Amino acid sequence: MALSEFQLFRPKTIQSAVALLAQHKGDIQVLAGGTDLLPSMRQKLFAPKYVLDIRGVEELKRIRVLAGGGLEIGALVTLSQIEDSEFIRRNYPVLRKAAMTIASPILRNMGTIGGNICLDTRCLWYNQSYAWRTSCGFCIKKDGSLCHVAPGGSKCWAVFSGDTPPALLCLGAEIEIAGPGGTRRIALADLYTGLGDTRLKIAKDEMLTRVFIRESMSGYRGAYQKLRVRGSIDYPLAGVAVIVKSSGRHAPVQDAKVAITAVNPSPMLVVGADHALIGRAVDEHIATVVGELAARTAKPLTTSALTPEYRREMIKVFAKRAVLEAAAG
Amino acid sequence: MQKEFSIIGKPVALVDAAQKTTGLGKYTDDLSLPGMLVGKILHSPYPHARIRKIDLTRARAVQGVVAIVTGQDAPTSYGILPIGHDEHALVVDKVRYVGDNIACVAATTEAAAENALELIDVEYELLPAWFDPEDSMKAESNLIHENKPHNIEKEYHHVFGDPERGLAEADYVAEARYMANEVTHAAMEPHSTLASFEFDPQTGKQGRLTVWSSTQVPYYLQHKLSLVLDMPMSQIRVIKPLVGGGFGGKSEVIPLEIIAAVAARAAKTPVKITYTREEVFWAHRGRPRTIIDLKTGVKNDGRITAVRARVVQDGGGYCSYGPVTILYSGALLGALYDIPNVQYDGYRVLTNKPACGAMRGHGTVNVRFAFESQLDEICAHLKLDAAAVRRKNLLKPPCVTVNGLRVLSYGLPECIEKVANASQWPVRRGRLGRGRGIGMACSHYVSGAANSIIKSDMPHSTVNIKIDRDGGVVVYTGASEIGQGSDTMTAQIVAEVLGCSMKRVKVIAADTDLTPIDLGSYSSRVTLMSGNAAQRAAEDVRKKIEQAAAKKLNCSQEELVFRGDLIWRRGAELENTGEQLRAQGRIEGQILRESVLQERKEQDARDHLSFEEAVVAAIDFSGTLTGTGSYAPPADARGGKFKGAGVGPSPAYSYSAQVAEVSVDEETGQVTVHKIWAAHDCGRALNPVAVEGQVVGSVWMGLGQALQEEMIWKDGLLMNPGLLEYRSPSSVESPEIETFIVESVDPEGPFGAKEAGEGSLAATIPAIANAIYDAVGIRLREAPFTPERVLAALRAQKSQKKVNMTEGVDPERPVSFREHGGSLCFRGKGPTRHPLDPAVREQSKAEQPSPVGGDD
Known part of the structure; x- marks a missing residue:
């Protein structure tokens, strides 16, 4: 499968990158690690006239502890860098645990945090070659008007499959988006549309530049549990991130957050999970309750080769386990 | 000596x-010649359709396109078996699976060739398609090949001894249906072929042909090229560069090998074709989905009195090695142990899917899974030790098995001994506590076929x-x-x-x-x-x-x-x-x-x-x-005289015994294999490190088929044609494998050596199944044992609230094929596809009985 022809830009600064985005709005695709974009381009899921390789923008490759506390992570920081960061391990363990589960070591050396946050949604009926999709019939997400997952529906259910965003949602991360008019900062939770095709609330001439985590979110214990068939390589079939703050293992929980991924078109905070946990010592029963809440938030459909029923069951189990793991520290 | x-x-x-x-080594795709073009193949989007018209006008106009060839450019049929010449390099009348080969564009760049493919206009007449082998066997019309009634490629019915009496004499008869879903080789190197014609210096016309190809069988390729291109074999040179794994997927002539030559002939310049991974899945020739109805009779002491098996293989759209596969399934069923009475009914059935063929452990693997599982069930029922029962049923070589296979060396007893000792079988089986268990199974394989597929001296x-x-x-x-x-x-x-x-x-x-x-x-x-x-x-x-x-x-x-x-x-x-x-x-x-x-x-x-x-x-x-x-294999190793006796006989047989240790996560259904002890009798280990590598590789491949690997279909469309979704095990879940080499020194082998590369695979799947039973008491009769199947069986065992995780099919009691192996769940009718969708067409022709399999 050949890459179709495109013109490659390699800007060195955010300003020139954004200028190119604005100039070729709609015809241009941002390339960070390339681990997801290039296979998709070979499958003709994207056929941009221009590719914006931002890997030359050095200022986006840093993890920086901010003077006033908190952390800034450049969009081009690789997943391996996250994994190797002592500061993140000590202060935001849930992020490291999530990053460590992504794909394989080689892919983590290339894949970036920005790419993981903006990862294209995935579906068994979408991530296929052009010939395959021709044979099957094109779907809402690309070139067609059908949905093979929810026949008759008009909504795209392609599933968000990033591992780090649920961890970042728990940590209340904010992101910086650069555009022709300068930068804006929004909560990560506000980035996602909840739909498989539109995915991100980010304009065609904008790009994600930085991630911020507040200092007040450090010191939470965290866990990330991921359903996969293989111990490596696989995208999550369901994933649960949990953070818990308490003074000790059996002490009542002071604060907690639970988020899930790979079972909806976007990563989701589990509503009510904090209420279930705060003020109580974590035990099997409470963890099970959180599991039920997570399963209520999850809407797995036939977007992957494990049955939705199984994945919904597993969200319960993995949420329970993640709560217990996080509480145990 | x-x-x-x-x-x-x-x-x-x-x-x-x-x-x-x-x-530094060169594989076929590393090779390049001056003026070489890239070949790209147009594949069928439909599982079963007649081709009315192919219009190349628009495609020919694409800049960079040098030649386009279709079935008319090489209309001679071929096939790896002399009795199965049912393939064409490019189809001439109809397509028989999604991915069948229609045309090939040779162009200066891959992009130009791909662009041209999209501009080839093909007019199809869609035909009802067959996806379920048991439905397909009932077909009266719309046959896949007109000369194969009921879409049955071949059926064999063998009776050795008196199975009727053997079963009557048994104290206990076990009976069950087993299923093994379809798997493929997944060799790291995709198929690749480079074809180049020389010009005859006397006439200036195209002369000798040289083909570099990723093949396991250069001689057969030379033979089939000669047939289809109508050239003397002496004018064709086949060179095999380095090959990145075959496992049977390159053991016959694959369409691209002939298509490249046909395209090079038309383009008058060298053409190279390298399959994408998706095309490798379409070329396939892997292990067919198999239904095994198995009945085994035993005495109370574990002595086997008779075995009766009905085997149906879902062979795909072409013959390939099919008759050989279905014969191996029967020939090797009754030849590992001393079984006096055997009945075998084997059906190789055509369906509208990529052709199945030979794959590591050709023919024996799925039937061995069923048999070794059933033996374990019998042991559980009669409260006998699984190792002891196997020892009780050993052959006594030198001997000839009931179906005429000559056995001179037989290291199976020592293999069982080795793995039983190393795994502390007697003290650990059944005693590892709930959730953890060990299981044993054995297997064997031929060291080459005593009769070649092309009859000659x-x-x-x-x-x-x-x-x-x-x-x-x-x-x-x-x-x-x-x-x-x-x-x-x-x-x-x-x-x-x-x-x-x-x-x-x-x-x-x-x-x-x-x-x-x-x-x-x-x-x-x-x-x-x-x-x-x-x-x-x-x-x-x-x-x-x-x-x-x-x-x-x-x-x-x-x-x-x-x-x-x-x-x-x-x-x-x-x-x-x-x-x-x-x-x-x-x-x-x-x-x-x-x-x-x-x-x-x-x-x-x-x-x-x-x-x-x-x-x-x-x-x-x-x-x-x-x-x-x-x-040449000796005359007395060439087997009996009955129909189908040619497949199974070998100069010597390898033997393998394995014990697997697993744990089962009862909340998730995930199975972890902790260790596999594998003993293999290879006669003599000429290169022990290579033997160990082959045994480890076989076990690993068996592990994939046991737990993860499965080709998932929907209306004949392969849902996971890539290594991301077709999940061969990664290094993370590969267990420690301890190998033991047993040297029985066969009189027929060079320095006593026999095969080492395939025989171990078949034991791994039942060893894991039996270990799962030991761990949590569920008997999985459908492979692979994916987490959802394991969990469904566990929930059924505990009569917990029923959650339909496997489309309502109990993996302990599989009844019929689900087209997608239960891994895809649709409510109602499932997806609606575009107007030419066979399913849509089905509805509009309501007067015709629907032959389409599947359950949605």
């Missing part, structure tokens, strides 16, 4: 290891050796190195016989212009057959060296010893080792320096010669120094 070997039996690095690991393997005055030994063999160690094995055997070092030996393999005919690398035939031929060729050339050496050393030929690059008279004391002799400057074989000649003349009668000296003497004495050897 010397008592102690100097080369064989010692672990050596494979002769091509360095070029592969450093990237020709030897199955031939080897030539040339030794020149430089002391270099060049071995010419048609055997195909595909990563399994064929070249290394050949070099080892020749070096052992000639008593020379391995580095003297250069193996030239698998080039039909240079190397003599060999049937290729499949059915684990190379070590035994090509190894025997190499040994004979080496002995032949050694005789010529002996004659000259005996004269020089004034002794009889029988007294000579060849070892360590020296030749001496038995009994003579050797003062110098080979290394020291070399240091004295005695290695120049071609032209000896004056000073050395002088020195030699001054020496007294000598008691030894260096290898070069002996070689030079032999060439001076007899002219060229060459040797030849060939191997």
Whole structure:
């Protein structure tokens, strides 16, 4: 499968990158690690006239502890860098645990945090070659008007499959988006549309530049549990991130957050999970309750080769386990 | 033969290891020729359709397109079996699976070729398609091949002994249906072929054809190219560069191999085609989905009285090796143990899916899964020990099995002993606590087929050796190195016989212009057959060296010893080792320096010669120094006379026993394999490290089929045509595998060697199934044992709230195929596709009975 022809830009600064985005709005695709974009381009899921390789923008490759506390992570920081960061391990363990589960070591050396946050949604009926999709019939997400997952529906259910965003949602991360008019900062939770095709609330001439985590979110214990068939390589079939703050293992929980991924078109905070946990010592029963809440938030459909029923069951189990793991520290 | 070997039996690095690991070695796709074009194939989007018209006008206009070929450019049918010539390089009348080959564009760039593919206008007449083999067997119309009634490619009905009486005499009869879903080889190297015609200098027309291809069978490829291109075999040269794994997926002629040649002929310039991973899945030839209805009768002490099996294989759209697969399933069913009465009914059925073919453990694997599982069930029912029951049913070689297979060596008892001891079987089985368990299973396999697929009297393997005055030994063999160690094995055997070092030996393999005919690398035939031929060729050339050496050393030929690059008279004391002799400057074989000649003349009668000296003497004495050897299986190993008796017989059989230790996560259904003990009887381990590698590789591949690997279909469309969703195990979940080599020294094998590359695979799947039973008491009769199947069975066991995780099918009691193996769940009718969708067309033709399988 050949890459179709495109013109490659390699800007060195955010300003020139954004200028190119604005100039070729709609015809241009941002390339960070390339681990997801290039296979998709070979499958003709994207056929941009221009590719914006931002890997030359050095200022986006840093993890920086901010003077006033908190952390800034450049969009081009690789997943391996996250994994190797002592500061993140000590202060935001849930992020490291999530990053460590992504794909394989080689892919983590290339894949970036920005790419993981903006990862294209995935579906068994979408991530296929052009010939395959021709044979099957094109779907809402690309070139067609059908949905093979929810026949008759008009909504795209392609599933968000990033591992780090649920961890970042728990940590209340904010992101910086650069555009022709300068930068804006929004909560990560506000980035996602909840739909498989539109995915991100980010304009065609904008790009994600930085991630911020507040200092007040450090010191939470965290866990990330991921359903996969293989111990490596696989995208999550369901994933649960949990953070818990308490003074000790059996002490009542002071604060907690639970988020899930790979079972909806976007990563989701589990509503009510904090209420279930705060003020109580974590035990099997409470963890099970959180599991039920997570399963209520999850809407797995036939977007992957494990049955939705199984994945919904597993969200319960993995949420329970993640709560217990996080509480145990 | 010397008592102690100097080369064989010692672990050596494979002769091509360095070029592969450093990237210097060339695989087919690494090759390039001036003016070479890229070939891209247009594949069918429909599972079953007649082609009304192909219009190439728009595609031809694409810049960079040089030639487009269709079925009319090569209308001769072919197939790997003489009885199954049902394929065309490019289809001529209809397509039979999604992915069938319609046209090929040869263009200057891949992008141009792909663009042109989209502009080929094909008019189809859609036909009802068949996806479920048991439905397909009932077909009356819309047959996949008109000459195959009920879409049955082949059926065989074998009765040995008196199964009726055997079952009547049994104290207990177990009966169940087993299913194994479809798997594929997933070799790392996708298929690739480069074809180039020379121009005849006399006529200026296209002359000889050279094809470089990723093949396990260069000779069969040469044969089929000759047939389809209508050229004499002598005008076709097939060269096999390095091959990145075959596992059976390259053991027959794959469409691209002929398409590349047809395209090169039309384009008048070389054409290379390399499959995408998706195309590899469409070319397939993997292990078919199999339904096994199995009945086993036993006495109370575990002695087996009879076995009855009905096997249905979902063979896909073409014959391929199908009849051989279905025959192996029967022939090997009753030949591992001493079973007096066997009935076998095998059906190879056509369906509208990619053709299945030969895959590692060809034919035996799925049936072995069923049998070894059922044996475990019987042990559980009768409260017998699984190892003891297997010991009770051993063959007593030398013998001939009930279905006519000659067994001379039989290391199975020792294999069972080894794994039972190492795993502490007697004290650990059933005693590891809930959630953890161990299971045992055995398997066996042929060391090459005693009867070749093309009936003839020709030897199955031939080897030539040339030794020149430089002391270099060049071995010419048609055997195909595909990563399994064929070249290394050949070099080892020749070096052992000639008593020379391995580095003297250069193996030239698998080039039909240079190397003599060999049937290729499949059915684990190379070590035994090509190894025997190499040994004979080496002995032949050694005789010529002996004659000259005996004269020089004034002794009889029988007294000579060849070892360590020296030749001496038995009994003579050797003062110098080979290394020291070399240091004295005695290695120049071609032209000896004056000073050395002088020195030699001054020496007294000598008691030894260096290898070069002996070689030079032999060439001076007899002219060229060459040797030849060939191997044909002996008549008494070729099996019985009944219909289908040709498949199964082998000169020798390998044996394997395994114990797997697993734990089962009862909340998730995930199975973790902690360790596998695998003992394999390979006759003699010529290269122990290569044998271990083959056993580990087999176990690992079995692990994939047991737990993760499964081709998932929807209306004939493969849902997971890539290595991301077709999940071969990664290193993370690969368990520790402890191997034990058992050497039964078979009289038929070279130095006693038998096969090592396939036999272990089949034991792994039932060993894991039996271990899961030991761990949590569920009996999984449908492979692979994916987490959802395991969890569904666990929930059923505990009568918990029913959650429909496997489309309502109990993995302990599979009834019929679900088209997608239960892994895709649709509510209602499932997805609606575009207007030409076969499902839509089905609805609009409501008057016709719907033959489409599946359950949605």
